[in-house]
Amino acid sequence: xxxxxxxxxxxxxxxxxxxxxxxxxxxxxxxxxxxxxxxxxxxxxxxxxxxxxxxxxxxxxxxxxxxxxxxxxxxxxxxxxxxxxxxxxxxxxxxxxxxxxxxxxxxxxxxxxxxxxxxxxxxxxxxxxxxxxxxxxxxxxxxxxxxxxxxxxxxxxxxxxxxxxxxxxxxxxxxxxxxxxxxxxxxxxxxxxxxxxxxxxxxxxxxxxxxxxxxxxxxxxxxxxxxxxxxxxxxxxxxxxxxxxxxxxxxxxxxxxxxxxxxxxxxxxxxxxxxxxxxxxxxxxxxxxxxxxxxxxxxxxxxxxxxxxxxxxxxxxxxxxxxxxxxxxxxxxxxxxxxxxxxxxxxxxxxxxxxxxxxxxxxxxxxxxxxxxxxxxxxxxxxxxxxxxxxxxxxxxxxxxxxxxxxxxxxxxxxxxxxxxxxxxxxxxxxxxxxxxxxxxxxxxxxxxxxxxxxxxxxxxxxxxxxxxxxxxxxxxxxxxxxxxxxxxxxxxxxxxxxxxxxxxxxxxxxxxxx
Numbered sequence: 001x002x003x004x005x006x007x008x009x010x011x012x013x014x015x016x017x018x019x020x021x022x023x024x025x026x027x028x029x030x031x032x033x034x035x036x037x038x039x040x041x042x043x044x045x046x047x048x049x050x051x052x053x054x055x056x057x058x059x060x061x062x063x064x065x066x067x068x069x070x071x072x073x074x075x076x077x078x079x080x081x082x083x084x085x086x087x088x089x090x091x092x093x094x095x096x097x098x099x100x101x102x103x104x105x106x107x108x109x110x111x112x113x114x115x116x117x118x119x120x121x122x123x124x125x126x127x128x129x130x131x132x133x134x135x136x137x138x139x140x141x142x143x144x145x146x147x148x149x150x151x152x153x154x155x156x157x158x159x160x161x162x163x164x165x166x167x168x169x170x171x172x173x174x175x176x177x178x179x180x181x182x183x184x185x186x187x188x189x190x191x192x193x194x195x196x197x198x199x200x201x202x203x204x205x206x207x208x209x210x211x212x213x214x215x216x217x218x219x220x221x222x223x224x225x226x227x228x229x230x231x232x233x234x235x236x237x238x239x240x241x242x243x244x245x246x247x248x249x250x251x252x253x254x255x256x257x258x259x260x261x262x263x264x265x266x267x268x269x270x271x272x273x274x275x276x277x278x279x280x281x282x283x284x285x286x287x288x289x290x291x292x293x294x295x296x297x298x299x300x301x302x303x304x305x306x307x308x309x310x311x312x313x314x315x316x317x318x319x320x321x322x323x324x325x326x327x328x329x330x331x332x333x334x335x336x337x338x339x340x341x342x343x344x345x346x347x348x349x350x351x352x353x354x355x356x357x358x359x360x361x362x363x364x365x366x367x368x369x370x371x372x373x374x375x376x377x378x379x380x381x382x383x384x385x386x387x388x389x390x391x392x393x394x395x396x397x398x399x400x401x402x403x404x405x406x407x408x409x410x411x412x413x414x415x416x417x418x419x420x421x422x423x424x425x426x427x428x429x430x431x432x433x434x435x436x437x438x439x440x441x442x443x444x445x446x447x448x449x450x451x452x453x454x455x456x457x458x459x460x461x462x463x464x465x466x467x468x469x470x471x472x473x474x475x476x477x478x479x480x481x482x483x484x485x486x487x488x489x490x491x492x493x494x495x496x497x498x499x500x501x502x503x504x505x506x507x508x509x510x511x512x513x514x515x
Contacts, residue, residue, distance in 0.1 A: 016157070019149040022221055023161035024168075025213060026089070026142045029096070031169020032206050033135050036199075037061055037128055039174030044181065044199060045119065046281050048112045051447075051471075053121045054278065055440030058433075060128035063136040065433040068426035072242035074140045083223030084234075085145035092138040093214035099131045100207030104200045111199070148224055175293075177202055184286075248507045249420055254411075254500060258424070261490055263431045265327065268483025270435040271476040272334045275443060276341060279472050284346050293361065318498040319407035327487050334480045336363055338473060404428065407497070411505040439475060446471030 037060055042049075049057070078087040106127075112119040146158040177197065179185050186192040197205075226234060249255055317325070340356070340363060347353050412420040447470060454464040 012154075016150045016154045018221070019146075020154075020157060020161055022149065022217060023142065023146055023158065024165040026138075026217070027162050027165025028169035028172075029093070029210055029213065030135050030139055030142070031166040031171075032173040033096075033100070033128075033131050034064075034166070035170040035173020035177070036203075037132060039170070040177045040181075041128075041199065042278060043178065043281060045111055046278055048117075048119050049121070051275070051278075051440045051443040053119060055437045056121050057125050057128070058274070058436045058440060060125050060132055061436075062433055063129065063133040064139075065426065065430040067136045067140060068246070068422055070137065071140045071422060072239050072246075074137060075144065075242060076237050076239045084226070085141045085148075086218065086223050088141035089138060089145070090214060090218050092134050092141065093210055093217075095134045096131065096138065097207045097210035097214065099127065099134060100203045100210065103127050103131065104203035104207065107200045107203060108198075145223065148226075149221075173206075182286075245420075245507075246423055249423055252505065252507065254497070254505055255424075257493065258497070259427050261494070262424070262428045263434070264486065266432040267435045267439075268479050268486060269330060269334060270432070270439045271443070271472065271479050272337050273432075274436050274440060275472055275476075276337060279341055280344060283341070283344055284350075285344065285352060289352060289357075293357075318495070319404075319410065320494040320498050323404060323407070324487065324491060324494050327483070331480055331483045331487070333363065334476065334483070338476050338480075342473065411497075411500075411502065439479070442475050443471040446474045 037057075042054060042057065045057075046054075074088055078084040082090075106123070108114045110120040110124040110127075143158075143162075146161065150157060177199075180197040181195045181199070181202075183193075183195050186194065186196050190196060250259070340359060344356060408424050412424075448468045449465040450468060451463050452466045
C-alpha cells in the first residue's frame with residue numbers, strides 16, 4: 001500500500017501582504033517621534049540649550065527603557081469584543097496624535113523661538129515624555145499583534161517589518177526633517193526662500209497622520225479571534241502571574257550578575273554617543289550635513305549582518321567572547337572619535353573639509369559596527385511581548401548586538417520566554433539610558449569658561465562665554481578609561497557565562513552560581 005505524503009503549505013510573504021503593510025505603517029509611526037527626540041530636536045535647539053538642559057531633555061526617552069514595568073498590563077487587560085491588541089492600539093494612537101498636535105501649538109514658545117526667548121525645558125520634556133510613553137506602550141501592543149496578524153510561517157517577517165518601519169519613521173523624523181528645516185537646503189534644492197517645515201508644522205502634520213491612520217486601521221483591519229489553545233493560555237494569564245515571573249527571573253544569581261553588567265557596560269560610551277554630534281555642531285558642523293550623513297550609513301546597515309555572520313562562522317568564538325571583542329574595539333574607536341572632534345575646523349570658505357567627512361564616515365561606520373555587536377536589542381518571537389527598540393546602526397554595534405541577542409536566546413527559560421527575554425532587553429536598553437542625564441550634566445560641571453562681550457546680542461538675553469577647558473574631552477577620556485578598567489574586571493565573568501549550563505539560568509533549577 002503506497003504511503004501517503006502529507007503536503008505542508010509553505011507560507012509565502014504575499015499571503016500576508018496586508019498584515020505586513022499594516023505593521024510597517026504602525027512601526028513607522030513609532031519611528032517618527034523617536035527620530036525627533038533622539039535626533040532632530042537636540043540639534044535644532046542646541047544653540048539655546050546648555051548640556052544641563054540637554055540632560056533634562058534626555059529624560060523624555062526613558063519610557064522605552066522602562067516599558068517592562070507596565071507591559072504585563074498591556075498583555076493581560078483588554079476588551080475581548082474589541083480585540084486584545086486593538087484595545088490598546090486605538091486609544092494610544094489617539095493619545096499620540098493629540099499629544100503631537102498639542103505640542104505643535106506650544107513648541108515655539110517652549111523652545112524659546114517666540115516669547116521672551118527663554119527655553120521652558122521642563123514643559124518640553126514632560127510633554128515629550130508623555131508622547132514617548134504612549135509610543136512605547138503602543139509598541140508593546142503592536143509587537144504582540146504581529147504574532148497573530150501574520151501567519152505562523154511568516155512570523156519571522158515581524159523583524160523585517162519593525163526594522164523597515166521604524167528606520168523609515170526615524171529617517172522622516174531626523175534627516176528628512178533636518179533637510180526640510182534647513183533654509184540653505186530648501187533654497188538650493190527647492191527654490192524656497194525659507195525652510196519648508198518647522199518643528200511645529202511637522203508635529204501638526206504627524207499628529208494628523210497618526211489620527212487618520214488610527215481610524216483607517218480600526219475600521220478596515222480586523223483582529224482575529226484567539227484559537228482554543230491561545231484562549232486557554234489567556235485564561236491563565238494575569239497581571240500578577242506575569243509580574244511574579246519577572247521576580248522569579250531576577251532571583252536567579254546568574255541573571256543578577258548579567259543585569260549588573262548590562263546596567264553598567266554602556267557608561268563607557270555614553271559621552272561619545274550622546275554629546276559628539278552636539279559638540280561638532282557647537283564647533284560649526286552644519287546641522288543639515290549631519291542629518292544627511294545618516295543616509296550614507298544605510299547601505300552599511302544592510303551589509304553588516306552578513307559580515308558579522310561571516311566573522312562569527314569563521315572565528316567560531318563564543319557569544320560573550322565576540323561581545324568582549326566588540327567592547328574592546330569600541331573603546332579604541334572612542335579615543336579616535338575624540339581626536340577627530342578635537343581637530344575639527346571649518347576650511348577657509350567656511351565649509352566642512354572633504355577629508356574630515358571621509359574620516360568621520362569611516363570612524364562612525366566602524367564605531368557603529370562595534371556598538372551593534374554589543375548593544376542593539378534583539379527581536380524575539382515570543383507569545384506575549386517582543387522588544388526591539390532602535391539602537392546604534394554600525395559595525396561595532398552590529399557585532400555586539402548579534403552576540404548579545406544570541407546569548408539571550410541561548411540562556412532564556414522557554415517556559416517564560418517572553419518575560420525572560422523582555423526583561424533582559426529592557427535592562428540592556430536602560431543601561432544605555434540612565435547614564436545619559438548624569439554624563440551630560442557632568443560636562444557642564446567640568447567645563448571652565450569666562451564671560452566675554454557678545455558680538456551679536458543673543459535673542460534670549462543670555463551672556464556669551466569663551467571656553468577655557470572643555471568638559472567634553474575630560475568626561476569622554478575618563479569614561480573610556482573606566483571602560484578599560486571595567487572590561488578588565490568583568491572580562492573573566494563574561495567568558496564564563498558561556499560555560500554555565502542552561503539549567504542554571506532557569507527559574508526552578510538555578511542552583512549553581514559563578515564562583
